[in-house]
Amino acid sequence: MKIPKSHPRYGSLRLRHMLVDGLKAGFVAESGLIAHGRGEAFDYLLGERTVAAALEAERAAVAAILLSNKPVVSVNGNTAALVPKEIVRFSEATGAGIEVNLFYRTPEREKLIAEVLKKAGATAVLGVDRGMKRIPGLESERARADPKGIWVADTVLIPLEDGDRAEALKNAGKRIISIDLNPLSRTSSVADIPIVDNVVRAFPNMIKFAEEMRSWNKERLKDALSRFDKASCLKEVISLIREGF
Numbered sequence: 209m210k211i212p213k214s215h216p217r218y219g220s221l222r223l224r225h226m227l228v229d230g231l232k233a234g235f236v237a238e239s240g241l242i243a244h245g246r247g248e249a250f251d252y253l254l255g256e257r258t259v260a261a262a263l264e265a266e267r268a269a270v271a272a273i274l275l276s277n278k279p280v281v282s283v284n285g286n287t288a289a290l291v292p293k294e295i296v297r298f299s300e301a302t303g304a305g306i307e308v309n310l311f312y313r314t315p316e317r318e319k320l321i322a323e324v325l326k327k328a329g330a331t332a333v334l335g336v337d338r339g340m341k342r343i344p345g346l347e348s349e350r351a352r353a354d355p356k357g358i359w360v361a362d363t364v365l366i367p368l369e370d371g372d373r374a375e376a377l378k379n380a381g382k383r384i385i386s387i388d389l390n391p392l393s394r395t396s397s398v399a400d401i402p403i404v405d406n407v408v409r410a411f412p413n414m415i416k417f418a419e420e421m422r423s424w425n426k427e428r429l430k431d432a433l434s435r436f437d438k439a440s441c442l443k444e445v446i447s448l449i450r451e452g453f
């Protein structure tokens with residue numbers, strides 16, 4: 209179905225259709241549509257915009273990634289459907305690796321997502337070979353970690369993640385940056401830097417920050433990172449939802 213651009217909910221409907229197309233193509237999980245609906249509800253409560261606290265978290269996240277030795281972006285079905293080009297641009301701007309990691313894993317979905325990312329310009333996609341390691345403390349397929357990627361990463365960016373894996377990655381000593389519209393989720397509370405924003409806004413914002421900040425020296429990046437206060441960031445987002453905007 210073609211959505212008329214004049215439709216007042218055009219932007220929101222477009223995202224839904226990107227996910228439905230990804231489902232039909234076989235790389236978005238059925239539950240991905242339900243997860244998106246939950247995200248939409250929180251996005252609505254936040255006014256479908258990047259709130260100031262999220263923008264601060266995005267700036268801190270870019271500083272953390274630029275300061276890391278081995279940063280990796282974890283990609284699932286929903287993010288591959290919504291922001292494939294942006295993930296590649298972000299990886300180019302920061303040097304972060306790209307790794308496919310799925311909750312509802314099948315080798316077919318893994319392969320299709322790697323193809324989507326390569327079509328979007330990725331030259332290397334991790335997480336699709338044999339010989340994966342397993343993050344301790346996790347029984348789901350999400351435990352898989354590429355020995356050249358998440359396994360050795362010091363910082364992992366996890367958009368739309370489940371709390372169990374966020375916690376297991378954190379316990380494995382990694383710095384965790386989440387993108388999750390639910391500020392109350394376990395993922396948001398476990399993350400070192402929780403970005404409460406829609407991936408479709410967070411990635412473009414972070415690409416802009418990365419393009420500006422990649423010329424900064426370490427001291428300046430460390431200073432930007434040290435200004436970030438996770439507790440007040442989450443508090444601000446939750447009070448915006450409670451009090452309205």
Ligand code: PTJ
Pocket residue numbers: 236237239240241242243244245246247248250284285286290309310311312313368369370371387388389390393405406407408
């Ligand atoms: O592709 P797979 O197999 O790895 O499966 C992916 C899903 C998303 C189905 C899986 O990770 C899952 O079940 O996730 P959860 O536990 O439902 O968590 C998804 C979180 O992402 C929820 O807290 C949503 O509010 C949030 N969310 C949904 N859409 C967006 C979002 N956050 C940011 N941007 C969005 N567009």
